[in-house]
Amino acid sequence: MFSNLLRTAFRSLKKNKFFSLLNIIGLGIGMAVFLLIALYVKFERSYEDFIPGKENIYRVKLDSWLNNELVLSTAENYPGVGPALKNELPGVVSYARLYNVGYKNNVIITNKEARPEPVAFKQKHFLYADSAFLPMMGYAMVKGDARTALARPLTAVISEKYAALYFKQEDPIGKTLLLQDDDLNNEPAQVTGVFKDLPENTHLKFDVLFSYATLLGRGSEAPGRYDNGWNRNDMYTFVRLAPGTDVRAMEARLPAIVDKYEPGLKQSGRKEVLGLQPLADIHLQSALAEEPSENGSERTVLFMSAIGLFILVIAWINYINLATARSVERAKEVGVRKVVGAVKGQLIRQFLVEAALVNLCAVVTSLFLVMIALPYFNTLTGITFTYTSLYQSWFWVTLLLLWTVGSLLSGLYPSLVLSSFKPITVLKGKLQHSRRGILLRQGLVVTQFAASVVLIGGTLIIYRQLNYMMHLDLGMNIDQVMVMERPAIAPDNTEAYNRSIDVFRAELKKIPAVTGITASLTIPGKQREFKALVKRMGSTGRDSVVIRANSMDYDFLATFKMKLIAGRNFSPEFPGEEDNAVIVTESTARLLGFKEPAEIVGTVVSIPAFDDVPKTVVGVVNDYHQVSLKQTIAPGLFGFSKYGGEMYSVRIRMENLAQTIASVRKAWTTAFAGNPFDYFFLDEYFNQQYSNERKFGKLFTTFAILGIVIGCLGLLGLSAYTASQRIKEIGIRKILGASVTDITTMLSRDFLKLVLIAIVIAIPVTWFIMNTWLHAFAYRITIGWWVFVAAGSIASLIALATVSSQAIKAAITNPVKSLRAE
Template identity: 40%
Template sequence: MIRNYLKIAFRNLFRNKVYSTINIAGLAMGIAAFLLILEYVSFEKSVNQFHKDLPDMYRIINLDIKGNTWGQVEPGWAKRVQQNFNEIKSYCRFSDDIAKGIVKKEGRTPEIFRENNIGYADGNFFEFFTFNVVKGNKTAFNEPKIVFISTRSADKYFGKEDPIGKVLTLSNQFGTLSYSVEGVFESPENSDIKPDMIFSLKTLENPANLNGNDWADPDNLQSQYINTFFLLNKGVDIRGLENKLTKYREAEKKDKDGVKFRLQAFSNLHLSDKLNDPYQTTGNVQYVYTLGGIAFLILLIAWFNYINLSTANSLKRASEVGVRKVIGATPGNLILQFLGESGLVTLLSFGFALLLVYLLQPLFNQLIGKELSLETLGSSYIWAIGLGIFLVGSILSGIYTAYALSKFNPVKILKGKLTKTSQGAFLRKSLVVSQFSISVALMLVTIIIYSQLRFMQNQNLGVKTSRLMVIRGPEVGRDSTFKTRKTAFWNDLNGQSYVKDYCLSGSVPGNWYNFSTSGFTQPKSKPGDELKTYSFAIIGDRYIGVYDLKLKAGRNFTPQETGVEWNKNDKVILNEKAVKQLGFESAEEAVNTKIKWDERYLEVVGVLKDYHHTGLQKAIDPMIFYPQNSSEYITVNLTTDQMQDKIAKLETIYKNYFTENPFEYFFVDENFNKQYTSERQYSRIFTTASIWAIVIACLGLFGLATFTVENRNKEIGIRKVLGASVASIVGLLSKDFLLLVIIAILIASPVSYYFMKIWLSDFAYRIDISWWIFAVAGSISIMIALFTIMFQGIKAALVNPVKSLKSE
């Protein structure tokens, strides 16, 4: 019997080639999109989940009076709280911000690279976290001047050599120190902590290794620069421990800053377990859930196609069902047969979907910026949920189709009295509306995201970013001649005809500030004002001119002021937001006033008009500019012609003064736009998803149009004989479908508007959702649907009516 069912199934597939092709193609496209997006969701849900003590691992974070949170705390808390609270079994500190610098492999031809993905960590790092150490002994990391490197770095620096015992030299803000390589570890992609090199934090316990940066003392309670993780004992009351830690902090800190300690589960560090989690995460749970929803909706469109076309095509098989019922087939037999046919279509579709995934995987990986494959599905439990959704949906769509085909009355069928029911027509129309509602909604989301992205990229930033090239400052060779060589390099830059101007700074637009800090007050400040936070930027005297910033009041720094040592400086410049936050009534009032920063007094010499130092996702921060000739960044304003030649000349000049440093540069405008990478990724993914969904929906529409034409073939012939034009026949066939698309637009528009208003609320500067967005999306949808229907309509209208009427 099963063999017979399979024969019939294959025979029907080949007999109805158009419907079979559309069904299989639509389902294959839906399944392929579902699998690809499920790869991404699985990867995101698997991040950090491989650590063996994960349920008891927590990160301590700060919570201020405004509800803002950040993960860096003072390093001295770790040892103190472990000694005072029995709930804490152990701790491990890790910082990936302060280690950045230049790493050199000693040898005849030294390998020199600037490394940004490196950090300092406690000696128990490889026992606290579950990273696989493939070479070396974990306990060796407990000593100072030790470095463990990733397998990537081992290949990069040592190739086939055994790296154990070799020496790497790190030059950064702490000077130049040599470290012995004592271990090689695997740095998995599904981890938030995935450095290329980890240097022993114990090295910085020696004041001689700090290069005057006393703020980095691992025992201090003044500088917040490190992530601290705790391993808690089983059954700890998290809320109770948080309160204890906060009270302990208040007792130990002399300055009352209103900051509280909170514990964030390490399992929620990448993705929070709920949408309204206020704590900072490295991933975006809303993005993941949204993509998961899109995957399901695209698969839903494909299932709707299958149900629509199968039920529409049921009249063709009515006689077959009637004969089978007359000769004794039960409803169960018929359901089993048609369910088998549905399973065969699904199986064939799944096979083609796997082929599509294989072909599209490189493009998808490029789209999301990750290297994924079908193997990624096994990295988390998401594959089980995806499989469940796929199986349940496939079975339900198959059962409904089989049930619809098996319930025909054999007497009516064989008497030729079978007619189309209004229920069946209503179902098909509802499914078409649902398909196009989803497609139009995705299209609207795409247009809104793209419009917001364009708005941010084209907004007046209040700062010049074009034709500005930034050279990374030197790290290696900070000896007694370093200051002289820096000055000579700056003078050499000044003498180049193609260099209009240059400036020095510790931060540039598009990058984060040097740091954020509080403790500022002015003579009229109120209690609590010292808790307000300000972003701090270190700049030279040419910074304002090179970046074309505008002074609201006062003056710029002088060259003499930027040459003063850090602790001896007593001048600052504010932006307008800082003036307001400090409580000044005007920029003019702020100028020449001395503001207090903890125990120091700083004179405000100028006020800058507000500008966007970072992207438009967030509001302009209150900023304080501090004068210092920092060598972190050197911004060069170049003439526009023959750019590559000028870059080559600049590299030669740079190498003359800083031989052992790599020449690295970037352009300010390109660097600034990198802040919108997430939005560009949103736009690309939604564009792709909306096109995919529309194609699948149009496949179904094409199939239904074909079915309609076949059923109204004789009607069309009669109309042509009576003088109907091609245009009138096409209009007759199109109007019902276009009405359904218009209904879909009316449903999708308010839903999209509601959710996109919520999405846009996360941006400090955003577009208004205009009526034209809905008009464009609606027009595109109507034109696509009309084109799909017209193909069959014109084809039917051009057929000789003799052919359609000759059987009468």
């Protein structure tokens, strides 16, 4: 019985090759898009899945308030938080602290014993970690014991990759690595373990861990700095809770713990709130200051999921449309089958088998397309998907569901329509398309092209916003600026260190292409939060405000082309004064109560973070964007530092770039011998903050184009079928004098009406969706009316081109051929 149904289905597909091919290609592309998006969504939601018991692990976050205003929300907190939570809360099984020195400092780790010469690498993915960290996270160890590997001071564990880089084929256990950083630390550590390279789907990316006990052994630091102090909030703290712990009840006890360990907060007008973030939620739902790496976006994942489902539905709509449109053509087949004894159930099974066969061919096609597209998809997403990703059980379950659900959804309605024809009416040739069926098909076409308009409009808006962010005046010029971090290997003698910086500046000034050199604590785009509490001396207004702090030397404003609005710049003409002087931005002047920037010049302020010695405001500069346009401009303040800058910025001319970089390299090695030369361009570095948005834009555009292609395939099939049904009418009109243009217009008119309806429906939908997306940006474009005009015009032109191709083909057909049977 089934074999007979299958043979009949094959014959039907073979008989209608054009429409069968359109269905298979359309469904295949739709399924391929859905599968690729499913790969992306699955990966984004799989972060930390490899960690056993991840549901019981939480990160402690910190919100800092001043005068009832949230001034800082950060992933870091105090060293004393972990021990306090373990002591105060019975549900805390263990805690682990991490100090992200790889991000904060310039760190070089060297195998001095390597031959023929030492092996040194600049380490950005480097952390100090408590001994409980490895057991808590359950990282797989290749060598060593996770429970004891970081228990002692001056011990280290490294990844498989770096074990091979540092030690080649040798066993690294027991070998020594030397850490040197720009805080003048110079510490040898014994390798006590090697861990398996971390997968991509983790927010904590590191290659080297030094024991946290190493920090505890630093005698020069303030008492309690790394052990149980509550004065520096620069540690990540993770806690493992006992299974079944009531997390909300535990969070309710955190304010009392803060009050106990920071009793002076209330008197200072400050408030600090600790919170618990589930480990699994960090990647998609956290966007705090001091994140260890750039996180993903829950909103992007939801958008992409919706697009994937949208495009799949468009493909299924195509099948339903073509199948029901061709119902009259297949009516006689149904009539004959019913006359010879076929019942409705048998006919439904027949048409469902046809749908299943088409969907099976589409599934195979989609799998082939996914394999071809995978390298390009990797480039779009920045994620490395391999062909082994397609062998996972969930992927094949998804394929099976696509085939099953697709067969039912796309085949059930057409099979019910076709099997319901009355044989007497059909065989008398009186069957016509029902009005309900026509309205359904028109509704489906409208849905398809409304989706296309939404996709086109969304693409235009996304790229306008990206272009706006990347070209908006930041308040400083960051183009043609190369940046280097200060050297990690430096003399511990202050005078010798300062001389090396002077040598670097002098060597750079000899390079004709170098037009500016400056040093600062931080640079635009760096996510580190240097914030200082600033109090205006003698003020009767607000006691203190929180200001983003930076340092600069004499050449900062000129190098970055900032504007001095009032007062003066730091200058060597005022020796001895600059140590107690600051320059502020316009918004800082306003925040401190001055209507005009010039009024603040000469004002004395107190800044506890800057040794609490009164500072005089000597100048005001324009506001500038320290971080991306997702955030509003923060008020800023600069202290003077000629030699204390952590970032060296060099403005260059771009002609003969390779030669200029070689000259800068030579200046670096002359001044800072033994330090690897590493640089980046500031504009590229700053724009990395938009990597998620750019990735989303590329994905959205790619899949929007594919969605439109699928919609056009359906429209192509419908227009071809409509033209074939009216071929005799066209022949008569041509004999009576109708031109090709007249016939093309006649056949295209009805479809264009549907497209116009789709545009009207799509406009408010596009506005709502994209306006929601834009609200994530503090600085954003407005959605102008022209976007909808452009999106509608593009959709109309695409539809017109698709329909006209078939209309023209029908219009130029010789009428003798179509009428000779009459």
